[in-house]
Structure formats: C-alpha cells, structure tokens
Amino acid sequence: MPRFGILTSGGDCPGLNAVIRSAHIRVDREYGGTLVGFRNGWRGVLDDDAVEITEEITHGIAGMGGTILGTSRTNPAEGTGALGRVRRTLEDNALDGLIAVGGEGSLSAAHALRGAGVKVVGVPKTIDNDLNGTDYSFGFDTAVQIATDAMDRLLTTGASHARCMIAEVMGRNSGWIALHAGIATGAHAVLIPEHPVSVDQIVEWVESARNRGQAPLVVVAEGFPLEGDGIFHPRGTEASGRPRLGGIGERLAPLLEKRTGIETRATTLGHIQRGGTPTAYDRVLGARFGAAAVDAAVAGEWGKMVALSGERIVTADLSEAIGSIKRISAERYDRAAVCFG
Numbered sequence: 001m002p003r004f005g006i007l008t009s010g011g012d013c014p015g016l017n018a019v020i021r022s023a024h025i026r027v028d029r030e031y032g033g034t035l036v037g038f039r040n041g042w043r044g045v046l047d048d049d050a051v052e053i054t055e056e057i058t059h060g061i062a063g064m065g066g067t068i069l070g071t072s073r074t075n076p077a078e079g080t081g082a083l084g085r086v087r088r089t090l091e092d093n094a095l096d097g098l099i100a101v102g103g104e105g106s107l108s109a110a111h112a113l114r115g116a117g118v119k120v121v122g123v124p125k126t127i128d129n130d131l132n133g134t135d136y137s138f139g140f141d142t143a144v145q146i147a148t149d150a151m152d153r154l155l156t157t158g159a160s161h162a163r164c165m166i167a168e169v170m171g172r173n174s175g176w177i178a179l180h181a182g183i184a185t186g187a188h189a190v191l192i193p194e195h196p197v198s199v200d201q202i203v204e205w206v207e208s209a210r211n212r213g214q215a216p217l218v219v220v221a222e223g224f225p226l227e228g229d230g231i232f233h234p235r236g237t238e239a240s241g242r243p244r245l246g247g248i249g250e251r252l253a254p255l256l257e258k259r260t261g262i263e264t265r266a267t268t269l270g271h272i273q274r275g276g277t278p279t280a281y282d283r284v285l286g287a288r289f290g291a292a293a294v295d296a297a298v299a300g301e302w303g304k305m306v307a308l309s310g311e312r313i314v315t316a317d318l319s320e321a322i323g324s325i326k327r328i329s330a331e332r333y334d335r336a337a338v339c340f341g
C-alpha cells in the first residue's frame with residue numbers, strides 16, 4: 001500500500017486545501033494507501049512534524065482558503081544536515097515519497113532534493129501564475145477575481161469624485177494578475193514588471209481618459225519598476241534577502257497627481273488577494289492536481305510535477321518550472337495596451 005507525505009510550502013494560495021483533500025481521497029480510495037501531512041512546509045519535514053491525513057481532517061475543506069497544513073518559506077536544501085533530516089523523516093514515517101506543493105522557490109528545493117536522491121513529485125502553486133511548465137496554477141483565478149471585484153468598486157468611487165484611482169496588485173516578477181484584472185475592468189493603464197513604461201506614458205494614458213470624461217483607473221503590479229526609482233520596497237527585505245514588496249501605488253499617486261492635476265488615490269490590495277474562498281475553477285484545478293500528483297507518485301515519476309497543458313493534466317520535469325519565470329510576452333502586453341488611455 002503506498003504511503004506518501006504531502007506539504008504545502010511558500011506563500012499560501014487559494015486551492016491548497018482542495019489539493020490536500022483530493023490527494024487524500026485518491027491515495028485512500030484508488031490505491032488503499034495513506035497520506036501523511038507535514039506542518040508548515042519543508043520545516044515540518046525537517047522537524048518531522050507530521051499528521052496522518054484522514055477524512056475527518058479533509059471533510060469540507062475544498063472551499064476553505066489558506067492551507068490546513070500551514071506553510072513556511074523554509075528551504076530544505078539549505079543548512080547543515082538538512083538533507084539527512086529529510087531522509088530520516090521519510091524513513092521514520094515509512095514513506096514511499098513526498099508530494100511538494102509550492103511555487104518556484106519550493107519546487108527548486110524539491111528539484112535539488114531529487115538530485116540528492118529524495119523521491120519527490122511537485123504540484124505548482126502561485127497566485128502570480130508566473131511558473132513555467134504549466135499553463136495555469138491554481139490561486140491565480142481567485143486572485144484575479146478578487147482584484148477585479150475591488151477595481152469595479154474603485155471605478156465607481158473614482159467616477160463619483162472625478163479622481164484617478166490606482167489599484168496595486170501582487171505580482172513580484174510578473175504582471176499576470178494586473179493584466180487580467182485590468183482587462184476585466186477596462187483599466188486605463190496596466191503597469192507590469194516585464195514591460196516598464198515611462199512616467200510620461202502613464203501620464204498620457206491618464207490624461208487621455210480624463211479628457212474623455214472618464215475617471216482614470218491605473219493598475220500597477222507590486223514589482224513594477226518606476227522610471228528612475230527601480231522596484232519599490234520600503235519595508236526592507238526578508239531574512240532570505242528577498243525584498244518585501246508593496247507600496248508602488250502610493251509612490252506613484254503623488255507623481256501622477258502633480259503631473260496631471262487630477263486628485264489621485266492609491267489602494268494596495270495586498271494579501272486580500274491570497275486569502276479566503278477559492279473560486280470554483282481553483283478548487284477544480286487543485287483537485288485535479290492533487291489526484292494527478294498521487295498517480296505520478298504511484299507511477300514513480302519522481303522529479304516531475306503535475307501541470308496543466310490546455311485542458312489536460314500532464315506531468316513535466318521539475319526543471320521546467322525553475323530558474324526562469326513565465327513572463328507576459330511583449331506581443332500580449334502590446335495588444336492589451338491598445339485599450340489603455
């Protein structure tokens with residue numbers, strides 16, 4: 001009977017619980033096996049902080065935000081003795097392998113562990129949708145919907161006061177949330193990390209909207225590098241050295257107000273985009289990924305991750321998801337930009 005461990009690692013993401021529930025059902029009902037959960041990401045594997053996943057634990061969780069297992073940004077490939085601790089945990093729990101649900105950092109760690117012989121399959125997760133190797137990751141649809149709902153609200157209050165509204169969304173390296181929510185709301189400008197535009201260009205878009213009697217809506221991804229400023233991270237860095245982003249909207253607002261003369265207000269959506277109920281799409285994608293990850297583990301596809309290719313769930317090499325990010329092409333951005341202003 002197969003016996004697999006599962007962990008959720010990195011930033012949380014709507015749909016994680018659907019993955020856990022579905023993986024449990026698959027391993028239990030299809031293979032008569034057991035799923036063991038590790039608390040708080042890779043830290044739980046290092047510390048052997050485990051709990052057997054049962055129906056009592058997973059009942060009704062597919063629609064819950066966050067992750068019932070908890071998460072952390074602990075990197076198991078770092079630190080002396082870490083590899084030995086991972087191996088010991090697998091042995092002590094009599095596990096046939098691990099299912100690691102995570103983003104680029106977590107899957108890079110999984111890839112490194114696989115290189116050291118650890119049996120692991122990955123499940124791609126990020127609200128940013130910037131992971132290579134899969135067409136979409138769960139969590140993105142929910143984040144886009146939350147951002148769209150918020151911007152619909154910003155549009156009506158902006159119009160009532162004839163203000164320019166700036167909506168700042170997550171998107172560290174890539175502007176997928178900004179672009180999709182911006183298109184959905186008919187934003188007058190979408191500013192993303194991959195395709196920086198000048199302040200002059202933003203001003204032109206804002207003034208063009210205002211001159212047609214509209215209250216301008218500017219969507220900015222947190223990782224947008226402002227001309228002359230670079231990437232804005234007023235909250236310093238995390239222990240890992242990764243900058244804590246957030247605040248570019250507030251940075252941009254006075255610049256635009258000064259240049260256009262339009263009263264400008266910024267709203268940062270922040271972690272609201274990551275929390276709460278996943279959309280039906282993310283629950284279904286998470287469920288499909290969870291079941292497919294168990295199938296991949298049973299088949300011994302170690303070093304692979306499950307992925308979405310068109311409508312199909314496939315497996316891809318973990319190496320495809322790491323080292324680079326899925327960027328918005330210039331062509332795609334330019335096509336959207338025709339609607340700006």
Ligand code: F6P
Nearest residue numbers: 011103126127128170171172245
């Ligand atoms: O990778 C997902 C993400 O939400 C990024 O968009 C954001 O920059 C980051 O996580 C924030 O992480 P934390 O919650 O650790 O500050």
